Amino acid sequence: MAHHRQHSTQTTSNSHEQFSSHVVPASVLVAVFAALLVLTFLSWAATWVDLGVWNLWLAMGIATVKAALVALYFMHLRYDPSFYALVLAVALVFVLLFVCLALLDAVEYYPDIHAMTQG
Amino acid sequence: MTEPSAINYLTYPRGLRSWLLTLDHKRIGVMYLASVALALVLGLIFALLMRTELIAPGRTIMGEDTYNRVFTVHGAVMIFLVVIPVIPAVLGNFCLPLMLGAKDVAFPRLNLASLYLWWVGALFFLITLAFGGLDTGWTFYTPYSTTTNTNVLAAVTGVFILGFSSIFTALNFIVSIHTLRPPGMTWRRLPLFLWGLYATGLIQVLATPVLGVTLLLLAVERILGLGIFDSSLGGDPVLFQHFFWFYAHPAVYIVILPGMGIISEVIPVFSRKPIFGYRFIAYSSVAIALIGFLVWGHHMFVAGQSVLASTIFSALTFAVAIPSAVKVFNWLATMYKGSIELAAPMVYALVFLFLFGIGGLTGLFLGTLSVNVPLHNTHFVVAHFHYVIVGGAVMAMLAGLHYWWPKMFGRMYNQTWARLSALLIFVAFNMTFFPLFIMGGRGLVRRYYDYSVFLETNPEFTFYNQLASVGGYLLVAGFVSMALCLISSLWRGRPAPANPWGAPGLEWQSSSPPPPENPPPPVQVGDPYDFSEALLPSGT
Amino acid sequence: MNDTENPTENHSANSQHGHSPFLAHHFSSHRQQYEAGKLGMWIFLLTEILLFGGLFCAYAVFRANRPEIFLWAHRFLDKPLGALNTAVLITSSLTMALAVRSAQLDRPRRSAFFLVLTLLCATAFLGVKYVEYKHKWEDGLLWVRQFRPVESAAVSGEAGAADQRPRHAGIFFSIYFAMTGLHAIHVLAGMAAVGWVLVRTLRGHFNSQYFGPVDYVGLYWHLVDLIWIYLFPLFYLIH
């Protein structure tokens, strides 16, 4: 594949450019780590109190805060072009649509399943 | 006219090894073309077997279990091996970097891996055929697919692997379009075929993983008894259908969107007029891709889906019909006051317009809640999706293949022969599939080995089926004629000039066939639909 | 948005590094190559999210329709071990982020050190997972067809658990094994990827201009962590 080694002038001139990437300070990473551990403990502690259905939503809320921390700092989204965040958001929106529409239907027709398992 | 340049991507470097290890998107496209064509032959053989069985009521040439395997394999091969990859992997691979002005796709090795995965997937289909066959229908509905003793595991593995192949191609295209555009190639100047591929890529990366997890669960269900889709273990078979159609409905748009992109390239060039309403066509592709995810439940109106969900899905289904309809109007408006040349690609574009018109309009019947009830699972559905997939996507593919053939292989084919083949395909296609609308409306259920049950009230079904079977033979004859016309051009065709159609697109600026290394993009990228420069073909 | 930037715009070309052997021919600059790779990785992560999305959907449907199964069955999961694994995975995410940081700062040895730590955490995670799976196996708490809980599996102090067992209770363990199993496979794949960049780091392939693979593997690793962050409360912390 000799031709793969050839480069046009334009390429050669550009390939020597320096590009600097953003480096997250170590202190930020450690702080995020600490916050994640605290939140993990908090979500466990939350099961000691009875909040009814809110237990689930509280647990999901804490998980979402943790996920956001991981995405923003460990995964760089806070410093990167917002397009990557858009990719992530699209993924989450489509999962949510899938879950919600399927759930909506399953809950609607569940009585027909229930009637048979009881009968 | 000179011979095609001696050093081009087809001739240099030489040797089988240089092909099998190539990272050149053009070669990968050509290898995909050959591979998909072989799979198409396999799928057509099964189609002919099916049509022959149905030529008379009762047993004709095979038993009912064989028939069930034949229609399953026909569907699975055609969907997963042929129509899902055909346009992106063949024409997309060949054209995308050239039209973009890039040296290659963003990840050439991933691109080659995609082809190899396609081969492995195809191998698993052959294994399925050799060991036990498959009789679930291409939809793999549980609990039938978890209880049948045919080789579901091999088939599911094959489809799973093909999913990776599909994702790799799509990922490559999306990243290439984002990051490899040369100066001046703005989103507003992106050729509409690339917009189509971009929208298709979005669907492929969003939907295919859900198919993957569905098949994984199905496989584990069969091996271990996971029970998620098995009602006897507390699972839910309707949930499987939600999972399956979350992929399989958007998959229809994977098939049709790049086809619409091709039509948006062909019609302007052969009308010598800029595309009418570029922005609408471009954005509507993405709109169709995204809204297309919200309509999967229209496959389940009588499947036990709740009335509430069905109503929501029906409304969204009608919403997604609008952008497709408007695209058709935009194509017609592009032809208006043009200077239309009926070359073979344009003939196929017209065939697309008519057949896809019927396919799209009959989709409205099936999306209408009440009308869906007696039409669901009948031959009406079979006719509808063949009009969309064959009449739409495959005709667009043929338009594109005839359009870019001179660029791909450096030869002109015989126009008269190509146009007559298109005409034969058009007539035969309608002969094959239009009777299915009538029989379906009158109640003929799909996947029926024998229609004797209906003959008492509908004696004319025998005639319709004979019509369809003869049409099927003619349709295959049309495909063969089309293929012979193209293949014979490789030896007997006139060498193609760089730009035989006088098209303004970037891909026509390189020689035909292009050199191994794509030419650098021009200093200033122009409008891909600018015909003002009078780019009439020099030698024709 | 990076995609509207002009990737091939001329930057001042002061060639101090010479031509890098890791710049593929079809890219015109390291930045273009890095951004292409990164976008590719993000789109791959999107497919991973959708893959798990299917399982989250199954979870949601069964939890909504059969809450009693989840309430009954989650008690058989070991909360302390789950929390420990969460902490282990978060730690591995930290070390992975630090490995990327060191690579960006031209410190390959330190980067390799953090990658090794990441691998150790991953191994610890799988070790804990093994212990948990082994208990389930011994107690017969398996997916629905193999679901045959032994008498002693009744959690101490929760006498009568077996009597109140809801119909099809094994479906909880079907979903549990499907989701944690698929996640564990991703941990294994992640370990292979981390091992691969570790080898390349030791060979001196990476520097401040070319560290993309470390970064991409890092993104993948964080996603695996991110999914576990949801799995932990969904299975272990049901109330």
Place this chain on the structure above:
Amino acid sequence: MGCISTTILIAAAVLAGADLQRDSFWLPPPASSTAPVVDNAFLLLLGVSAFFFALIVVLGLWFVVRYRRRPGQGPEHSPSHNTALELLWTAIPLAIVALLFYQGFTGYMELRTPPKQAYEIEVVARKWSWLFSYPNGHKDENLHVPVDRPVRLVMRSEDVIHGLFIPAMRVQMDIVPGRYTRTWFRALKPGEYNLVCSQYCGTKHFDMRALVIVHPPGEFENWLADAARAAESLSPVDRGRELYRINGCWSCHSIDGTAGTGPTLKGIFGQQVQFQDGTSAVVDENYIRESILDPQAKVVRGYQPVMNTYRGVLTDEEISALIAFIKSLQ
């Protein structure tokens, strides 16, 4: 163009209101009270589709001829976009599909909402036959209904997904294992109609058929009472033959010696049979009983283990009758 499509819509609506009792070309003759709801929407769609298809074809062909390429003559000048026009041809289809959706939605609600006082019949679908149970306990392999009275079907499946489809009634609903699904119809005319399986279910999917027998006014009750009484007064062998028929045993086990999905029952009693695992046994009362209750336990060599258990479906007394019937097939 707007006024053209309005005209077409009105024309379609008039067409739809026409006499639907005739055998139309596209749909079978309607036989239920809800059929016109479906058929009206169908004809409306047909009108709309025919109009738009004609529009595409006429414009496409006309442009090809009118604006064909002529030597030395380029395209005429025309705009490359026109926002007002594009909005217009977005709005018109939008209005049309909104109307279609509404039409479909109201019809569907009618199809899915059985009247309260409907007569209820239980339906069991299995590979590859139907069983209909009436309120008095009578079971039959065909669906007998009274004319002009709403009938509600409560359906369940014993194996895979099936679909109950009566084309003439415009009734179709999948039957999903593990749950009930329901549908209803009110037959308008006495007669016999096809009832078929519409969801692919394997080997004999195409043959999984029953008849809908619509009885004239007053005759349904008599038929039902007679049928129930007749079943009670049968000898064990005849009772077994009846059970063989209504439980669909015939779809796999013939009584004339031909092999089907399962072995024939003719002369099987007292025979030595080989099993898949290499063992063999003589077919006696115990073996038949076991094969009905636990079909996978001993599968005759050369056949697939595909039969469902009839535990909970057949009573002890019914199994004895079946055994008596099988004994008689020498």
